[in-house]
Amino acid sequence: MRKLRRYGPPLALIAPSVFLIxxxxxxxxxxxxxxxxxxxxxxxxxxxxxETHFVGLQNYIDILKTDNFQHSxxxxxxxxxxxxxxxxxxxFLWAFLLDxxxxxxxxxxxxxxxxxxxxxxxxxxxxxxxxxxxxGARASGLNRLFQLIGxxxxxxxxxxxxxxxxxxxxxxxxWQMSGYVMALFLxxxxxxxxxxxxxxxxxxxxxxxxxxxxxxxQLSPVALxxxxxxxxxxxxxxxxxxxxxxxxxxxxxxxxxxMYQFQTEGNYANASTVGIILLLVVLVLIVPYLVHTAxxxxxx
Amino acid sequence: xxxxxxxxxxxxxVDSRVGKHGFQWGTFLRHVLLIFFLVVVLLPVYVLLxxxxxxxxEAQPARAWLLPSGWPWEWTLENWKGAWSGxxxxxxxxxxxxxxLLLVIPSSIISAxxxxxxxxxxxxxxxxxANLVFTFLLFGMFIPYQAxxxxxYKLVMWLDIPSGIPTLILLHVVYGIxxxxxxxxxxxxxxxxxxxxxxxxxxxxxxxxxxxxxLPISVPSFVVVLIWxxxxxxxxxxxxVFFASSPxxxxxxxxxxxxxxxAQLTNYGASMAGALLASLPTLVVYIALGxxxxxxxxxxxxxx
Numbered sequence: 001m002r003k004l005r006r007y008g009p010p011l012a013l014i015a016p017s018v019f020l021i022x023x024x025x026x027x028x029x030x031x032x033x034x035x036x037x038x039x040x041x042x043x044x045x046x047x048x049x050x051e052t053h054f055v056g057l058q059n060y061i062d063i064l065k066t067d068n069f070q071h072s073x074x075x076x077x078x079x080x081x082x083x084x085x086x087x088x089x090x091x092f093l094w095a096f097l098l099d100x101x102x103x104x105x106x107x108x109x110x111x112x113x114x115x116x117x118x119x120x121x122x123x124x125x126x127x128x129x130x131x132x133x134x135x136g137a138r139a140s141g142l143n144r145l146f147q148l149i150g151x152x153x154x155x156x157x158x159x160x161x162x163x164x165x166x167x168x169x170x171x172x173x174x175w176q177m178s179g180y181v182m183a184l185f186l187x188x189x190x191x192x193x194x195x196x197x198x199x200x201x202x203x204x205x206x207x208x209x210x211x212x213x214x215x216x217x218q219l220s221p222v223a224l225x226x227x228x229x230x231x232x233x234x235x236x237x238x239x240x241x242x243x244x245x246x247x248x249x250x251x252x253x254x255x256x257x258x259m260y261q262f263q264t265e266g267n268y269a270n271a272s273t274v275g276i277i278l279l280l281v282v283l284v285l286i287v288p289y290l291v292h293t294a295x296x297x298x299x300x
Numbered sequence: 301x302x303x304x305x306x307x308x309x310x311x312x313x314v315d316s317r318v319g320k321h322g323f324q325w326g327t328f329l330r331h332v333l334l335i336f337f338l339v340v341v342l343l344p345v346y347v348l349l350x351x352x353x354x355x356x357x358e359a360q361p362a363r364a365w366l367l368p369s370g371w372p373w374e375w376t377l378e379n380w381k382g383a384w385s386g387x388x389x390x391x392x393x394x395x396x397x398x399x400x401l402l403l404v405i406p407s408s409i410i411s412a413x414x415x416x417x418x419x420x421x422x423x424x425x426x427x428x429x430a431n432l433v434f435t436f437l438l439f440g441m442f443i444p445y446q447a448x449x450x451x452x453y454k455l456v457m458w459l460d461i462p463s464g465i466p467t468l469i470l471l472h473v474v475y476g477i478x479x480x481x482x483x484x485x486x487x488x489x490x491x492x493x494x495x496x497x498x499x500x501x502x503x504x505x506x507x508x509x510x511x512x513x514x515l516p517i518s519v520p521s522f523v524v525v526l527i528w529x530x531x532x533x534x535x536x537x538x539x540x541v542f543f544a545s546s547p548x549x550x551x552x553x554x555x556x557x558x559x560x561x562x563a564q565l566t567n568y569g570a571s572m573a574g575a576l577l578a579s580l581p582t583l584v585v586y587i588a589l590g591x592x593x594x595x596x597x598x599x600x601x602x603x604x
Contacts, residue, residue: 006427006430007427009334009506009507010421010425010426010427010506011421011427013417013420013421013506014316014417014418014421014422014433016414017418017437017477017481018433018436020477021437021439021440021474021477021478022436023435023455024440024452024455024474024475025439025440025448027451028448028451028452028455029443029447029448030449031448031450031451031454032447032449032450032451035450035451046454056475070334078476085365090337094334094337095528097330097333097334098334100327101331102330102331103331107500108334108338109339110587110590111338112338112341113590114341114586115344116584117531117579117582117583117585117586118535118579118582118583119534119535119537119553119556119578119579119582120535120537121535121537121553121556121578122349122553122556122575122576122578122579123344123555123575124560125348125556125560125572125574125575126344126346126347126348126572126575127344128560129347129351129364129568129572130343130347132346141347141364144364145343145365148365164498175341175344176571177325179341181476198574207314207517222497225396229428235444236444236445236446238446238538239538239553240538242537242541242557243537243557243560247515248307255446256446258445259446260446260541260542263449263450263453263542271449271450272450272451274446275444275447275448275449275450276442276447276448279443279444279445279446279447282442282443282444283309286442288323298446
């Protein structure tokens with residue numbers, strides 16, 4: 001009775017959230033998994049007009065076998081690699097350049113960061129145009145800019161490239177998220193105690209040695225967080241691709257797009273299957289990280 | 301998670317050497333690079349602005365990077381008017397912005413309140429296995445929403461919620477719980493527990509302690525959470541396209557996409573004006589409250 005008095009109110013307060021997450025996250029993942037193991041490939045089956053049958057993991061096998069989905073997975077990998085390396089490179093470079101106090105630092109930082117306040121759909125409007133595939137006399141966007149500054153050889157088909165198109169979509173993604181990675185790294189740089197720098201200088205380290213041996217090693221936790229965050233974002237990449245290319249275009253397909261395509265076609269079994277595959281890919285990335293941070297927090 | 305939550309420290313290292321030797325090549329080069337990247341980052345904004353003031357005939361590829369030809373005497377506001385109130389056969393961004401406001405305001409306030417209460421009982425008014433419950437909630441932040449979309453569609457139909465904005469409010473509230481709980485819990489953990497213990501010893505109940513002690517000190521976290529939820533709901537496209545994709549009901553991202561992918565010929569001028577209009581609210585929030593915004597980003601970026 002006393003326990004109920006003591007713990008009743010906080011449990012009552014958190015119960016609605018636990019219920020909602022229980023249903024909308026855990027319950028729906030289970031339901032999704034169930035649908036992915038049926039042959040509900042038509043709307044009629046989904047709404048219950050026609051019956052569905054249990055097919056086990058057949059949908060997973062079938063989808064993973066298709067050329068389309070293999071292309072999507074390859075695209076996802078390519079997109080993630082380009083997006084990650086781009087944001088890490090620029091984010092780190094900008095933070096490094098800003099670390100030692102620049103003039104108008106606040107303004108510069110805000111400008112670097114602002115693209116992430118803009119929706120991918122709005123960013124897509126201008127980037128679709130910047131990444132226009134036309135070259136020569138009909139060139140616009142970046143291809144036209146390259147002509148103007150005499151770098152004609154850089155003109156290319158961007159996202160319309162059959163095999164590498166998805167890498168072009170990563171360019172606006174890098175534009176959007178580099179500032180964020182910069183903010184993470186800058187926080188890392190500034191979090192290093194001043195005494196540490198001073199001590200290294202007193203010991204006779206030059207600037208490069210100071211960064212190489214004292215500061216950079218301190219940044220590895222930040223780098224790991226940044227990789228996890230950006231990697232996580234890239235696995236779910238959807239908005240930007242839809243805004244720039246058409247959902248149906250083969251060049252820029254990724255699993256998130258496939259899922260959308262299957263759902264709009266009424267192929268709910270396949271849509272669920274792709275969704276669950278995507279979840280598994282995300283978990284492979286996230287779970288080790290969560291275990292790692294949980295351990296680190298315990299040891300603290 | 302601690303690295304994600306680190307706030308950007310405003311006061312930093314003052315380089316002791318600057319100014320000692322006057323002109324320095326290193327410092328000069330650093331500034332040149334910073335300005336170069338500043339220009340690169342702003343290039344798309346230049347294109348957006350310039351094109352949005354060009355007439356149909358001027359928004360041609362060959363003139364892509366040029367100012368409107370008659371600048372500064374001749375330019376047009378037609379694109380902005382068209383994007384705001386609609387072009388023939390194309391949905392307007394203006395009314396969609398109004399609908400989106402009706403979506404983001406309630407959803408961010410409700411999820412902030414939920415997050416605050418959850419954070420409170422998970423940190424300062426704990427119950428057995430509170431950490432387990434916290435982890436249970438937090439997991440919702442990491443899932444790709446594609447993994448729940450199919451049954452979610454069914455569930456929303458079954459619940460019979462009016463489609464469009466009301467559905468989106470529900471979804472943003474529910475899927476906002478993990479991140480808002482995380483931000484508030486971390487904030488309350490940093491508040492000295494004596495403050496709350498004192499109230500508890502005085503015999504105040506949980507709700508009274510929450511209302512009169514905890515809530516008044518929660519303002520900074522509310523700002524972070526409200527900004528975060530506001531921008532992510534305003535910019536959301538995934539839920540919108542699955543649950544409110546009809547042009548007359550959808551939020552601003554849907555309207556903008558329809559505008560930008562108009563029936564036959566894309567009207568670049570109007571699309572770019574529309575993109576700028578649609579970005580204004582989040583940009584205003586960002587410029588006015590940028591400092592808090594960064595704090596929120598640190599905590600919240602892993603969310604769906």
